[in-house]
Amino acid sequence: MFDFLKQLKRNRPMRIVVNGNPALREISTPILKIDDEVRSLAENLLRSLQESEVPGVGLAAPQIGVSRRMIAVKTTDDKGHCRPDALPGELILAPLMPVVLINPEIVAHSEETVCEEEGCLSLPGISGKVTRWATVTLRTQLLSGQEFTAECGGLLSRCLQHEIDHLDGKLFYDRISPEEQKLADPIMRKLARREAGLRAAKSS
Ligand SMILES: [Zn+2]
Numbered sequence: 001m002f003d004f005l006k007q008l009k010r011n012r013p014m015r016i017v018v019n020g021n022p023a024l025r026e027i028s029t030p031i032l033k034i035d036d037e038v039r040s041l042a043e044n045l046l047r048s049l050q051e052s053e054v055p056g057v058g059l060a061a062p063q064i065g066v067s068r069r070m071i072a073v074k075t076t077d078d079k080g081h082c083r084p085d086a087l088p089g090e091l092i093l094a095p096l097m098p099v100v101l102i103n104p105e106i107v108a109h110s111e112e113t114v115c116e117e118e119g120c121l122s123l124p125g126i127s128g129k130v131t132r133w134a135t136v137t138l139r140t141q142l143l144s145g146q147e148f149t150a151e152c153g154g155l156l157s158r159c160l161q162h163e164i165d166h167l168d169g170k171l172f173y174d175r176i177s178p179e180e181q182k183l184a185d186p187i188m189r190k191l192a193r194r195e196a197g198l199r200a201a202k203s204s
Contacts, residue, residue, distance in 0.1 A: 014044050014064035016052060018122050019171070020192030021199070023062040028069045028167040031102050034145055038070070042100040042143050045072045049098060056121045058159040060166035063122050071163040074098035075155040082154070089138050089150030096142070104140040104164055107149060109133035118162060118172045123191065126184045128176030132161045 017023060031038055041061060049059040049072045061070040074097045075090075076082050082094040093099055112134040119127045135153040138160055142148075152160060162172055173184060 014048055014066075015198075016048055016059070016063055016121050017065050018124065018191040018195050019173075019188050020195035021065060021122075023065045023067050024122055024166070024171060025169045026062065026067045027169050028060075028062055028067040030069050034102065034141075034143060038068075038102070039143065041066060041068065041070060042072075045070060046098055046100060048072075049074065052121055054121060054124065057155065058163045059121060060163045062166050062169075069103045069167050070100060071104055071160075071167070072098055072100050073156065073159050073163065075159050082156075085153070087135060087151045087153045089148075089152035090154065090156050092148060092150055093152070093156065100143050101138075102141040102143065104138060104160065104167075106133075106136045106160065106164060107139045108137035110135040114158070116158065118158070120162070120172055122166075123171065123173060123184075123188070125187045125191075126173065128172065128180040128184065130158075130162075130172050130175045132158050136160055 045059055045061055045064060048064050049056055057075045058071060058073045061068045076094045076097045080094055080097065082090045086094065110133050113131045114134050115129050115131045117127055118130045134157065135151055136157050137149060137151050139149040140147070165172070173181065173188065176184070
C-alpha cells in the first residue's frame with residue numbers, strides 16, 4: 001500500500017503488472033471502509049483499465065500491484081448496451097460501467113458451464129479456453145456504499161469469475177489445459193523476466 005500512496009502523491013498512473021509480480025499470487029485483503037484512499041485506488045484502477053493499450057473488460061487491484069479486494073469492469077459496448085437476455089445484475093451494472101466493485105464475491109452459481117477463450121492484461125500474448133459457470137450470483141458493494149446481490153450472465157459472469165480469481169491469487173493460466181499451458185510457458189517466462197527487470201529498476 002505504501003508504494004501505491006507514494007505513486008498517487010506523484011499523480012502517476014499505476015503500471016499494469018505482469019506475470020511474476022508477487023501481487024498476482026497473493027490473497028487480497030477485504031476493504032473495510034470506503035475512504036479517500038479507497039476512492040483514489042478506484043480512480044486509478046478505472047484509469048488503468050480505460051487507458052490500457054490493449055482493450056480489456058476488467059481489471060483487478062492486484063493487477064496494479066495493490067492486494068485489496070477491488071475490481072473494475074466494463075463488459076458493455078460503448079453505448080452501454082448489454083445483451084438482450086441480460087439478468088438483473090447486468091441490468092443494475094450496465095448503466096454504471098465502467099464500474100468499480102468493492103469486495104465482490106460469488107455467492108451462488110449455475111450448474112451449467114461455458115468454455116470460452118480468455119486473455120488477461122497481466123498475461124499479454126497468452127490466450128486459452130477456460131470453463132466458467134454460465135451464471136453467477138454476485139454480492140458486492142459499489143463505491144457509493146450501496147450493497148446488492150444479483151444474478152449475472154454472459155460476458156459479465158465470465159469477467160467476474162476471472163477478476164475475482166485475481167483477488168484470490170489465481171490466474172486464468174491455472175485453468176487452461178496442460179497443452180495450452182505448454183504453449184504459454186515461454187511467454188510466461190519472458191513476462192516474468194520483464195517484470196523482474198522493471199521491479200529491479202524501480203528499487204535501485
Ligand atoms: Zn486478468
